[in-house]
Amino acid sequence: MSQSHNRGLIEDFGRWREFRAGMWAWIFHKFTGWVLVGYLFTHIAVLSTAIPASGQEAAVLQAGDDVYTQTIVTLEELLLVRILEVGLLAVAVFHILNGTRLLFIDLGVGLESQDKSFYASLILTGLITVASVPTFLAGAF
Amino acid sequence: MAERYSSFTPGGTMWLLQRITAAFLIVVLAFHFFLLHFVNHADEVSFIVSQARMETLSYYSLMILFLLTATFHGVNGVYNALINQGLTGRKKQAVKATLIVASVVLIVQGVRTANAWAGGVPL
Numbered sequence: 675m676s677q678s679h680n681r682g683l684i685e686d687f688g689r690w691r692e693f694r695a696g697m698w699a700w701i702f703h704k705f706t707g708w709v710l711v712g713y714l715f716t717h718i719a720v721l722s723t724a725i726p727a728s729g730q731e732a733a734v735l736q737a738g739d740d741v742y743t744q745t746i747v748t749l750e751e752l753l754l755v756r757i758l759e760v761g762l763l764a765v766a767v768f769h770i771l772n773g774t775r776l777l778f779i780d781l782g783v784g785l786e787s788q789d790k791s792f793y794a795s796l797i798l799t800g801l802i803t804v805a806s807v808p809t810f811l812a813g814a815f
Numbered sequence: 816m817a818e819r820y821s822s823f824t825p826g827g828t829m830w831l832l833q834r835i836t837a838a839f840l841i842v843v844l845a846f847h848f849f850l851l852h853f854v855n856h857a858d859e860v861s862f863i864v865s866q867a868r869m870e871t872l873s874y875y876s877l878m879i880l881f882l883l884t885a886t887f888h889g890v891n892g893v894y895n896a897l898i899n900q901g902l903t904g905r906k907k908q909a910v911k912a913t914l915i916v917a918s919v920v921l922i923v924q925g926v927r928t929a930n931a932w933a934g935g936v937p938l
Contacts, residue, residue: 704896711889715917718882718925727862728931735862743861750858759857766848770841777837806853813858 695789699772706769713762720745756814763810764803771795829891836888843881862932869932882925890918 693701727735727742734740738747749755775791778784784791851857855864868874894914902910930936 707889707892707896711893714885714889715921718921718928721928722924724862724865724928725931728934735866738861738863740862742865746860747858750860759852763848763852766844770845773837774841777834777841780834809853809856812856 695792699775699788699792699795702768703772703776706765706772709762709765710769720749751814753814756811760803760807760810763806764799767802768795768799771798833888833891833895836884839880839884840888843877843884847881866932869929870934870937872937875929875933875937878929879926882922882929886918886921886925890914 721742723742723745727740730740735743738744772792772795775784775788775795778791779788851860869878894911897910898907
């Protein structure tokens with residue numbers, strides 16, 4: 675027979691010391707989701723410079739002097755942007771790996787090893803992020 | 816029996832759409848990152864190169880689908896996260912309306928940007 679009990683507010687972050695792997699997975703998934711959706715809006719705003727650029731002369735576009743190319747090049751020259759891109763990769767990789775894990779759990783696969791798959795997601799995210807640092811920082815110095 | 820922790824309606828369409836878009840985004844987001852950071856480096860981006868990619872119908876349509884699914888998945892995720900935090904009543908309706916407007920603006924601007932590169936739908 676099922677029994678209902680007062681579990682308190684699971685979203686009460688003041689109880690973070692009581693959180694176990696599943697709750698941390700939930701928090702990290704929410705946090706990375708917020709970052710990604712925030713980035714999506716920023717990304718489209720920056721890419722929108724392609725709209726005025728499309729009206730510029732062919733020679734300007736060919737030379738890379740258009741507003742879109744110059745915006746991206748200027749941003750990529752900033753070390754802070756490169757570091758933020760590494761952070762974005764870490765956030766995206768974790769969201770992808772943990773999201774894959776969640777889809778499997780929804781399908782009933784891996785229910786017994788949810789903690790292990792969360793730790794695996796974290797470790798793999800760390801490894802992929804560290805391995806991609808040289809690519810992201812290339813030419814930044 | 817464990818209680819349900821999800822804010823989604825059991826068996827609801829939004830729950831299913833969030834999962835379907837997730838499965839699509841796992842592949843496309845990974846592809847997007849790989850193509851634009853590892854195959855082509857971000858500091859080598861130019862209007863001409865982006866234009867060449869976007870003039871291909873397959874790439875253009877993939878990016879439009881990417882925009883639509885990412886917007887839905889992201890905004891629906893935010894909406895459900897806020898419901899988790901206890902959003903109800905009039906505030907819930909106001910947030911819902913704001914998120915819908917923000918989504919429409921994002922999609923319109925994204926499509927305009929894609930069309931600026933492609934010179935319209937590349938048929």
